[in-house]
Amino acid sequence: MTDTITLRQLGPDDVDLLMAVEPGLFDYAVRPDQARAFVDDPLHEIILAFDGAHAVGMASGQVLLHPDKAPAFFVNEVGVRDAYQRRGIAKRLCAALMQVARARGCEGIWLATEGDNAAARALYRSLDARETSDIVVYDWDGAMDV
Numbered sequence: 001m002t003d004t005i006t007l008r009q010l011g012p013d014d015v016d017l018l019m020a021v022e023p024g025l026f027d028y029a030v031r032p033d034q035a036r037a038f039v040d041d042p043l044h045e046i047i048l049a050f051d052g053a054h055a056v057g058m059a060s061g062q063v064l065l066h067p068d069k070a071p072a073f074f075v076n077e078v079g080v081r082d083a084y085q086r087r088g089i090a091k092r093l094c095a096a097l098m099q100v101a102r103a104r105g106c107e108g109i110w111l112a113t114e115g116d117n118a119a120a121r122a123l124y125r126s127l128d129a130r131e132t133s134d135i136v137v138y139d140w141d142g143a144m145d146v
Contacts, residue, residue: 073101
């Protein structure tokens with residue numbers, strides 16, 4: 001049941017809230033320098049899902065600018081604590097993040113996930129995303145190691 005789950009879009013005044021997220025929601029412990037830089041950067045967005053004061057989910061992304069195109073939005077990461085999965089929280093987080101992106105004038109929203117991540121792929125399909133099969137990812141300096 002998700003009616004007790006609240007969503008909050010974070011801004012520059014919310015760095016302490018981000019720092020208070022207990023381990024396990026993000027891949028690693030939240031770093032103070034990166035948390036501050038993230039919430040201070042107007043091109044970055046993050047929404048947290050709370051059960052009371054306990055952060056149980058998150059979705060983050062970034063507005064992408066280019067000189068010859070309208071802004072686009074890259075969904076960087078979506079995560080929900082194991083005990084809260086399969087309750088529609090990730091779907092609500094994604095929908096809220098997409099709403100923020102559209103309100104900011106972004107004309108394209110995109111993300112990538114692993115081919116064998118069935119749960120993520122089902123989530124994005126449920127949000128009416130178009131799945132493409134002709135994308136190849138390249139990385140440098142271990143960007144895809146995480």
